[in-house]
Amino acid sequence: MRTAEPKTLLAWLCDRDRLVYRRFDERFTEVGVRLFGNNPNNPTCGESQFRRWTGGKLATMPGPATCQILEAMWPQYKAEQLFGSPAQADPQAPANDLEERVRMTAEEALEGADVTASASISDNTIDELRDQVTATARQYHRRSPVQAYEEGDRLRLAIERQRDRTQVPVQQQQLMILNGQAAALLSVAAFDLGFFPSARSLARTAALFGETTRFTPLQAYADGTLAFIAYHTGNATEAVAKATRALSYGGLGDTAHRRLQAIKARAHAHLGDVASARQAILLSAEDAHGKRDELHDDVAGEFAFTLERLAMSTSTTALLIGDAMQAEANARRALDLIQQRPSEEQSAHVRAGAAADLAHARLLADDVDGAADALQPVWDVPAEHRQTGIVVRTARIGHHLTRPQYHGAQVPTALRERIEDFNRVSPPHRIGPHVGLLAIES
Structure with a gap:
């Protein structure tokens, strides 16, 4: 018997993750505690409310705290998307993603063909x-x-x-x-x-x-x-x-x-x-x-x-030992090497990391405008791809820009604020225990 198609992206995600109401409620509560502490005023979700959310019967959007919890549970989506149609909000929904359906069919068929074996x-x-x-x-x-x-x-x-x-x-x-x-x-x-x-x-x-x-x-x-x-x-x-x-x-x-x-x-x-x-x-x-x-x-x-990854790593090491010239040379080498690869083989993480190191090296030479120019590839990294390495690198640049000589200067101030905004929506800060990052960002 064919089950009905999910009416909301939230319903599809719960089906995918096998979250019946009880398990959804447990995870919802855990995320709420992580975000807001063990507070009796934390949002809750009753079973009838859960049915309305997943059944496409939402009358008004939940409060900001509830939306924040849901977005932390599925950080690649906004709350508005979760309550919308899966076909509109999620390109990987079963109705639209033929590749995913073919992959799942192939895996299930292979597993079914192999199920007759017992000892091997x-x-x-x-x-x-x-x-x-x-x-x-x-x-x-x-x-x-x-x-x-x-x-x-x-x-x-x-x-x-x-x-x-x-x-x-x-x-x-x-x-x-x-x-x-x-x-x-x-x-x-x-x-x-x-x-x-x-x-x-x-x-x-x-x-x-x-x-x-x-x-x-x-x-x-x-x-x-x-x-x-x-x-x-x-x-x-x-x-x-x-x-x-x-x-x-x-x-x-x-x-x-x-x-x-x-x-x-x-x-x-x-x-x-x-x-x-x-x-x-x-x-x-x-x-x-x-x-x-x-x-x-x-x-x-x-x-x-890869050689570009080595160059990026060497650039970071050079920054740590205070060798701005070697840091800039290796950051440039990393950017040159990655540009030579086919587009599908280029790592956005390596490009952004090398760009951040190049900016940091220029800052050590007090070239603020050059640093701002070097950071351009960093801003192109989508929020969900801003992983620990780039968060740490940019945060160190932000920390450098707090030095007294930059106080009141327009470009350093704007860069520092942009870095804060950039990192605030990164996964390590949105869903990870970002308190642990503070020690290595400073």
Whole structure:
């Protein structure tokens, strides 16, 4: 029997997320507490009200606090969209998104064909999951952090379901590696959203899968992620140790070494160890030795570490050690390299990060107008794509502009206010625990 099409985007989202009234009410209450504290005056939602919201029978818009909670539950939408038609408000609604329907049909058909197996699963199932992990990693730069997290979590659950269905050791090994890769992508997405403790836990999960399966590229990637989470949370000594340990693993390719040396350079810079930071920068830029590994090079995507990403990272490290000339040179190099890529392969995060670093380097030379010009690509980043890296970079620029010499000056004041507005609507500030960002933004 065919169920009726959802009348509102909110109803479609609740169907997608399997939120019956009870679960919706629990999440609504939790988000309200997170936003407004444990206050008896927080908005509530009764079951009859929930039915009106999802049934398209809303008479008047709810109050601002209620709308704020709903927008925090689904940050890619405004409250007006949630109460509107899914076909009008959501381009991914089932009625309009043929690609999504085809993908879901393909997944369901494959799972149905494989359901007859009991002690093992089809190798085709594992191949399909491997393809999905690769596609998710390679498309990560085109997703908002929220979208990347939801996609990664859906993939993780699919892998877990297959792990429960096979007792074959080789298949278990392959699925654990895929599960670890999904956890690693989830860790990056959680970090991009500003959820540092969860990002750390997910990175440790990925590291554990890498250790259990003896798949050292995954273990190294996870340890590298733990290292940059550590220096972003004020534990630079731990970051150096994590990156150093990761570099000791065998079976790593040139890309993995490049990434880990760049992370190590940043950690040394946070410690104020300029000599070690410069040495790590040199090692990160060494000519390739022709070594590859199955994760950083073959899966690639978010697991890779492109030359423009290296240049951006080196620029940030140079800023931390006070080398404005090297920072500007590497920021320019990052922008030049990314421009050479096909448009679908260009990372908005890398472009915005490099542009912010270029602006910061010009500010260190007291070139305020040049900094304002360099920031133009930053303002183009949509609100839902403003992840932790760009929030931190722009916030540091804003902090620099609070210096006494800029007080009362028109351009610095306007830039600082625009940065505040830019970051205020970013996911780390809207839905993440932005209090945790304050320590690294200052």
